[in-house]
Amino acid sequence: MSDNQTLAPVPGDAAKLISCILPDNGTERRLLGWLRDQQGILRANSVYCRGHSGLRRTPARRSRLPEPSLMRLVTIVVAADEADALFDRVYEQAAIHRLDGGLMMMTPLTFAPPFALPADIANEPGELQE
Numbered sequence: 001m002s003d004n005q006t007l008a009p010v011p012g013d014a015a016k017l018i019s020c021i022l023p024d025n026g027t028e029r030r031l032l033g034w035l036r037d038q039q040g041i042l043r044a045n046s047v048y049c050r051g052h053s054g055l056r057r058t059p060a061r062r063s064r065l066p067e068p069s070l071m072r073l074v075t076i077v078v079a080a081d082e083a084d085a086l087f088d089r090v091y092e093q094a095a096i097h098r099l100d101g102g103l104m105m106m107t108p109l110t111f112a113p114p115f116a117l118p119a120d121i122a123n124e125p126g127e128l129q130e
Helices: 027-039 080-093
Strands: 014-021 043-050 069-079 105-113
Touching: 014 027, 014 080, 027 043, 027 069, 027 080, 069 080, 069 105, 080 105
Parallel strands: none
Antiparallel strands: 014 069, 014 105, 043 069
16 A cells, blocks of 8 residues: 555444353344344344353363353444443343343444444344244
8 A cells, every 4th residue: 555545434433242141042032133123223143152151050070071051142233322221221131130041241342334224124034033
């Protein structure tokens, strides 16, 4: 790149990433539906993952790892000024406070470009239904 060329600015505002590790029992599907329908959040994702003792105490033999269990990792990108309030609402909505309910964390993001779906795009049948 020559000295007289400048990089275009990256679009986006200050944002935070809310990460939830939830049991694989449908909680994440209800949470994603609630985020979309009730909170207007479109930048969220859920993936399967395996974990050891992440959500509950797991006995193991000496010098052995316990059997892994299936979990769901939900990630939510939200504007920095809305993150604390949404964090509290997600905690309640996903029932993190219950026994084996999961865990949450929030971290800052360097930038997060905006994301908007066209208004005429319909939800796919069977997606995020309770």
